[in-house]
Amino acid sequence: MQHKAEVAIVGAGIAGLKAAASLVDLGCSVVVLEANDRVGGRLKASEVAGRVVDVGGQWVGARHTVLLEEARRLGIDTYPQFAKGRTQLQLQGRLTRFTGDVPRMPLLALLEVARLQRLWARDMATVPAAAPWTARNAREWDAMSLESWILDHLHTAGARAFARIVPRGAWAAEAAQVSYLWFLDALRQCEGFGYLMAVEGGMLDAKFMGGMHQIARRLAEELGDRVMLSAPVRRIRQDNAGVVLATDQGEVEARFAIIAAPPGPIASIQFEPHLPALRDGLQQRMPMGLIIKAAVAYPTPFWRVAGFSGQVATDDDVLGIVMDDTQDTGPAILLCFIEGEEALAMSAAVPAERRRRVLASLVRFFGPEAAEPIGYDDNDWTREPWTHGYVGAMPPGVMTRFGAALREPCGRIHWAGTETATEWAGCIEGAMRSGLRAAEEVARRRNQ
Amino acid sequence: MQHKAEVAIVGAGIAGLKAAASLVDLGCSVVVLEANDRVGGRLKASEVAGRVVDVGGQWVGARHTVLLEEARRLGIDTYPQFAKGRTQLQLQGRLTRFTGDVPRMPLLALLEVARLQRLWARDMATVPAAAPWTARNAREWDAMSLESWILDHLHTAGARAFARIVPRGAWAAEAAQVSYLWFLDALRQCEGFGYLMAVEGGMLDAKFMGGMHQIARRLAEELGDRVMLSAPVRRIRQDNAGVVLATDQGEVEARFAIIAAPPGPIASIQFEPHLPALRDGLQQRMPMGLIIKAAVAYPTPFWRVAGFSGQVATDDDVLGIVMDDTQDTGPAILLCFIEGEEALAMSAAVPAERRRRVLASLVRFFGPEAAEPIGYDDNDWTREPWTHGYVGAMPPGVMTRFGAALREPCGRIHWAGTETATEWAGCIEGAMRSGLRAAEEVARRRNQ
Numbered sequence: 081m082q083h084k085a086e087v088a089i090v091g092a093g094i095a096g097l098k099a100a101a102s103l104v105d106l107g108c109s110v111v112v113l114e115a116n117d118r119v120g121g122r123l124k125a126s127e128v129a130g131r132v133v134d135v136g137g138q139w140v141g142a143r144h145t146v147l148l149e150e151a152r153r154l155g156i157d158t159y160p161q162f163a164k165g166r167t168q169l170q171l172q173g174r175l176t177r178f179t180g181d182v183p184r185m186p187l188l189a190l191l192e193v194a195r196l197q198r199l200w201a202r203d204m205a206t207v208p209a210a211a212p213w214t215a216r217n218a219r220e221w222d223a224m225s226l227e228s229w230i231l232d233h234l235h236t237a238g239a240r241a242f243a244r245i246v247p248r249g250a251w252a253a254e255a256a257q258v259s260y261l262w263f264l265d266a267l268r269q270c271e272g273f274g275y276l277m278a279v280e281g282g283m284l285d286a287k288f289m290g291g292m293h294q295i296a297r298r299l300a301e302e303l304g305d306r307v308m309l310s311a312p313v314r315r316i317r318q319d320n321a322g323v324v325l326a327t328d329q330g331e332v333e334a335r336f337a338i339i340a341a342p343p344g345p346i347a348s349i350q351f352e353p354h355l356p357a358l359r360d361g362l363q364q365r366m367p368m369g370l371i372i373k374a375a376v377a378y379p380t381p382f383w384r385v386a387g388f389s390g391q392v393a394t395d396d397d398v399l400g401i402v403m404d405d406t407q408d409t410g411p412a413i414l415l416c417f418i419e420g421e422e423a424l425a426m427s428a429a430v431p432a433e434r435r436r437r438v439l440a441s442l443v444r445f446f447g448p449e450a451a452e453p454i455g456y457d458d459n460d461w462t463r464e465p466w467t468h469g470y471v472g473a474m475p476p477g478v479m480t481r482f483g484a485a486l487r488e489p490c491g492r493i494h495w496a497g498t499e500t501a502t503e504w505a506g507c508i509e510g511a512m513r514s515g516l517r518a519a520e521e522v523a524r525r526r527n528q
Numbered sequence: 529m530q531h532k533a534e535v536a537i538v539g540a541g542i543a544g545l546k547a548a549a550s551l552v553d554l555g556c557s558v559v560v561l562e563a564n565d566r567v568g569g570r571l572k573a574s575e576v577a578g579r580v581v582d583v584g585g586q587w588v589g590a591r592h593t594v595l596l597e598e599a600r601r602l603g604i605d606t607y608p609q610f611a612k613g614r615t616q617l618q619l620q621g622r623l624t625r626f627t628g629d630v631p632r633m634p635l636l637a638l639l640e641v642a643r644l645q646r647l648w649a650r651d652m653a654t655v656p657a658a659a660p661w662t663a664r665n666a667r668e669w670d671a672m673s674l675e676s677w678i679l680d681h682l683h684t685a686g687a688r689a690f691a692r693i694v695p696r697g698a699w700a701a702e703a704a705q706v707s708y709l710w711f712l713d714a715l716r717q718c719e720g721f722g723y724l725m726a727v728e729g730g731m732l733d734a735k736f737m738g739g740m741h742q743i744a745r746r747l748a749e750e751l752g753d754r755v756m757l758s759a760p761v762r763r764i765r766q767d768n769a770g771v772v773l774a775t776d777q778g779e780v781e782a783r784f785a786i787i788a789a790p791p792g793p794i795a796s797i798q799f800e801p802h803l804p805a806l807r808d809g810l811q812q813r814m815p816m817g818l819i820i821k822a823a824v825a826y827p828t829p830f831w832r833v834a835g836f837s838g839q840v841a842t843d844d845d846v847l848g849i850v851m852d853d854t855q856d857t858g859p860a861i862l863l864c865f866i867e868g869e870e871a872l873a874m875s876a877a878v879p880a881e882r883r884r885r886v887l888a889s890l891v892r893f894f895g896p897e898a899a900e901p902i903g904y905d906d907n908d909w910t911r912e913p914w915t916h917g918y919v920g921a922m923p924p925g926v927m928t929r930f931g932a933a934l935r936e937p938c939g940r941i942h943w944a945g946t947e948t949a950t951e952w953a954g955c956i957e958g959a960m961r962s963g964l965r966a967a968e969e970v971a972r973r974r975n976q
Contacts, residue, residue: 223679223704225924227671256671257925312798314762344812347795350760350913357818357875357910364792364815364916365923370805421929427805462805465798468812475813475923476673477705481869 085111088334093121095496096340097299098515115312115466120296129377129411129455134291141283144509158286162404163279165389171241189238209502212265213483221261222480229260252369252419253473262474269505317352338518340496362482368469370423374416377455381412383446399441472499494518533559536782541569543944544788545747546963563760563914568744577825577859577903589731592957606734610852611727613837619689637686652716657950660713661931669709670928677708700817700867701921710922717953765800788944810930816917818871822864825903829860831894847889920947942966
């Protein structure tokens with residue numbers, strides 16, 4: 081088969097779909113090539129105890145304007161994240177329970193937690209959105225891991241443990257694996273530590289009734305047969321005349337391409353001519369965070385009765401983060417995030433063992449009722465074809481050398497995907513904005 | 529087309545060829561699938577001023593027993609690396625010239641250079657060959673970049689600059705980009721800093737008359753039509769019965785596969801079922817060093833007359849390393865290595881500009897005669913299809929989490945390539961030994 085379009089878009093995740101929709105609005109012909117047999121990318125639906133759940137991206141933050149506007153247009157409502165009652169924080173085997181924003185910790189550790197937030201906020205403020213690699217201290221901060229920063233700046237075991245759960249909880253990456261400069265930019269992308277962690281009015285403000293993944297499905301429905309499933313792109317050739325994309329379902333000819341996928345997994349495509357060293361080097365250096373997301377259903381939110389919010393954060397358990405996902409009707413649900421090294425170990429376990437371990441942890445945090453769920457499902461993103469993980473993160477020495485390649489077009493090829501966003505990277509909002517930005521870039525060239 | 533063999537080997541670099549030869553010796557049927565239209569992988573020939581030169585791997589170390597034995601068998605002679613006369617070291621704009629092993633530096637810096645060698649030797653000695661991730665301080669050392677180690681342990685600008693040129697010169701990776709644990713293991717693989725830097729009796733002891741690449745070519749000739757060129761493997765399916773490799777030249781069925789390629793570039797292959805998270809994660813986290821190798825030919829080795837050895841090491845020039853490659857007959861040649869960020873910049877330049885910059889640097893180090901070469905050629909390894917660079921290096925947090933995946937077979941798939949070696953990784957010797965090891969693994973299973 082042979083297809084033609086003005087713009088070929090690789091990836092029917094939310095970035096690719098939004099780019100396609102935006103170009104179609106401008107009267108441009110597009111084809112969206114999706115490797116999977118489903119749309120959505122890192123948005124994905126499952127069903128647990130009769131309720132549809134998101135096993136991928138799910139939260140919508142309070143200032144995620146593009147996403148909220150899209151949902152409004154599609155008539156998809158939000159429901160707030162439940163956060164009443166006690167939160168549980170277990171660091172290095174020590175479990176504490178508290179209400180409000182301030183964890184219970186030894187005073188010195190607590191003072192250091194406050195201090196680290198000030199230091200991060202101060203450093204973050206010097207990182208320019210469009211070019212983090214030009215920050216005044218970019219070289220110094222990019223040469224060290226976040227772990228090195230933690231050891232240099234924090235002295236209490238409590239504050240160090242607290243700092244380490246931030247990259248795990250937010251990006252499924254470990255402090256030893258990410259550059260301090262990348263981390264600061266990732267914080268900045270989410271308007272800082274306070275917003276990142278906040279429920280009401282923050283990043284965890286709300287979720288979508290019927291699931292976030294619907295937004296991808298609905299956008300794809302509107303695009304109709306412009307979206308081609310099970311069409312992995314194996315090779316992309318470009319010359320002065322245009323681009324030719326070789327897929328398992330034939331070739332597609334276009335004037336321009338937008339690749340809307342995480343930088344790492346793009347390495348599975350062969351480019352002719354070879355990509356510039358800067359872009360190719362970036363793709364080799366932005367590994368995906370390790371995560372398994374589980375949804376566990378119960379007849380009632382028994383934890384609420386016991387005074388728990390459902391929120392847990394740990395540094396020494398198979399579960400890194402737990403959150404309540406109960407709606408007004410239907411089953412009560414706890415969302416469980418297995419991250420980093422725990423995800424590596426649990427990815428190697430058989431599903432029954434994973435379920436057993438997750439339930440055993442929930443029993444420790446919420447009592448014996450947690451042992452009797454009415455539904456369980458998990459999605460191992462480390463084994464997700466074409467995605468290979470959660471979100472791309474940069475090790476030391478990458479942002480300053482390769483950061484400029486994130487959005488820089490290579491000939492007729494433009495780049496989208498949440499990793500390329502300048503605001504809300506790592507979020508669905510960032511994915512959408514990146515799709516709009518790439519569509520604008522192409523639209524501008526199309527009219528030249 | 530449909531092919532069958534007991535073992536399918538992916539990659540006709542020296543590791544894959546050696547594995548194939550070893551299996552053929554055991555009476556095993558093999559097919560070697562090479563993506564390129566040439567064999568050799570990171571061994572590659574070119575011609576400059578009528579002489580064949582290696583634009584890829586070239587040196588044979590004094591204890592590279594497998595490689596030396598292979599060359600003896602094939603009747604390929606060595607010639608010693610020339611090293612008489614003054615070496616030039618330019619750090620942070622300050623050029624010094626010296627004979628012997630001890631660079632000219634301010635006394636304090638020199639004392640620190642001696643001290644850093646003791647510290648590296650001490651730490652290196654605690655890193656076990658088979659499992660660097662089990663070293664007593666593995667977690668601590670893997671959590672920091674080599675650059676963080678340098679800033680923590682060295683105080684003079686001279687010693688810091690000297691330390692930073694080691695990973696660039698040896699693995700084309702920057703101190704900010706590699707884990708201190710990985711660096712220690714890389715040093716250990718090469719028997720330590722002294723051996724790594726040494727000419728006579730060391731890593732730079734000798735080169736092969738007619739070129740190192742011949743060894744690959746000759747091994748391939750012996751394998752005959754078992755080697756299939758221009759056959760990139762796109763997908764590998766495995767089940768209890770065997771493996772099926774889908775290439776651009778049809779499918780190959782085998783009982784086992786050996787993938788003899790650097791971990792990073794393997795990510796271009798789609799595996800069914802998905803690779804385990806540990807292996808897939810490794811492949812996302814071992815980027816290839818950035819290097820361009822140039823050979824510049826002159827009628828005579830005029831630098832020798834001026835008392836220079838031809839050896840240069842710099843931290844602030846387009847050339848990172850220069851070495852003499854003159855033989856008894858034929859043109860005099862200087863080999864020039866452009867590494868790290870300089871390789872990124874020069875890869876983006878047009879070839880004429882690259883040549884101009886290389887010659888301008890050679891003039892600075894060796895005088896005006898360097899401006900008039902009788903031949904020039906370079907190979908940009910960052911744009912080399914299927915290889916994408918020099919040698920895989922690990923950023924912080926990778927060795928301790930993913931190191932165990934380097935050699936661990938995944939079902940019927942075994943791994944070879946210099947990065948998987950436990951001795952001489954990064955060298956051709958390591959590649960050969962890795963091929964032998966993988967062949968042994970498969971031979972053992974074949975007889976079970």
